[in-house]
Amino acid sequence: MTAHPISPELLKELEAHFNALQKLERGDAQIQAREDSSVEIVSRMGGMINQLANMSRESIKLSMEMSLAIAQFLDVLNQMAAGNLKARAPIDFETEVLAALGKGINTAIAKVQERTLLEELLKELSTPVLYAWEGVIVMPLIGTLTSDRAQEAMEKLLKSITQHHARVALIDITGVPVIDSMVAQHLIRTIKAVKILGSDAIITGISAEVASILVKIGIEVEQFMTRSSLHEGLKQAIKMVGASQ
Numbered sequence: 001m002t003a004h005p006i007s008p009e010l011l012k013e014l015e016a017h018f019n020a021l022q023k024l025e026r027g028d029a030q031i032q033a034r035e036d037s038s039v040e041i042v043s044r045m046g047g048m049i050n051q052l053a054n055m056s057r058e059s060i061k062l063s064m065e066m067s068l069a070i071a072q073f074l075d076v077l078n079q080m081a082a083g084n085l086k087a088r089a090p091i092d093f094e095t096e097v098l099a100a101l102g103k104g105i106n107t108a109i110a111k112v113q114e115r116t117l118l119e120e121l122l123k124e125l126s127t128p129v130l131y132a133w134e135g136v137i138v139m140p141l142i143g144t145l146t147s148d149r150a151q152e153a154m155e156k157l158l159k160s161i162t163q164h165h166a167r168v169a170l171i172d173i174t175g176v177p178v179i180d181s182m183v184a185q186h187l188i189r190t191i192k193a194v195k196i197l198g199s200d201a202i203i204t205g206i207s208a209e210v211a212s213i214l215v216k217i218g219i220e221v222e223q224f225m226t227r228s229s230l231h232e233g234l235k236q237a238i239k240m241v242g243a244s245q
Helices: 008-025 040-081 096-126 147-164 181-196 208-216 230-244
Strands: 130-133 136-142 168-175 200-204 225-227
Touching (some): 008 040, 136 230, 147 181, 168 181, 225 230
Parallel strands (some): 136 168
């Protein structure tokens, strides 16, 4: 069987394909193989090499975009953990899954932000300070009192006394089911702080259960002025304000 020699032109084309594959193996995807050979199989080889190069370029592009996206996502999540709920992840990615992940992160941050704002609003509403009469303010406390909440209530009450130049501050605990020793101590400190500001404090709405707890933990109710209800407390406060005028 007689062997047919390869033409110099065909050999050159095959050599170019071989070199292109070597470059592709080294990570150089910026190649372009010829697809116009007179030999069909050589043209098809060129087409397949170009497909591999395109796939490699897309892979490199995806890898770079993914690395950048992950770095940006981590930065945003770190900001959120530090308390910055205004941070937002980028979503303008060509890769659909990265864009979707960015949107998911932003949705999660928005929900956390909404919940935080709601908690702050509820906290504000749970310890309102009402201007009831000339020189008289009222703070109605409702629900379980924690040490932190008692501290916040004290600070808010003292600020309101200064703001309204109140002479009498009523603290109504009708809606407080139970008080522990730590909260009771906060209450005593609040009354002392009110007196330091030159005002008087009246505790109203002490239930039998709360009174029993106060006695049990050694708090002498005689240390501060009390009234059975907010109505009775207001009557007493108005008398005190009128008497001081």
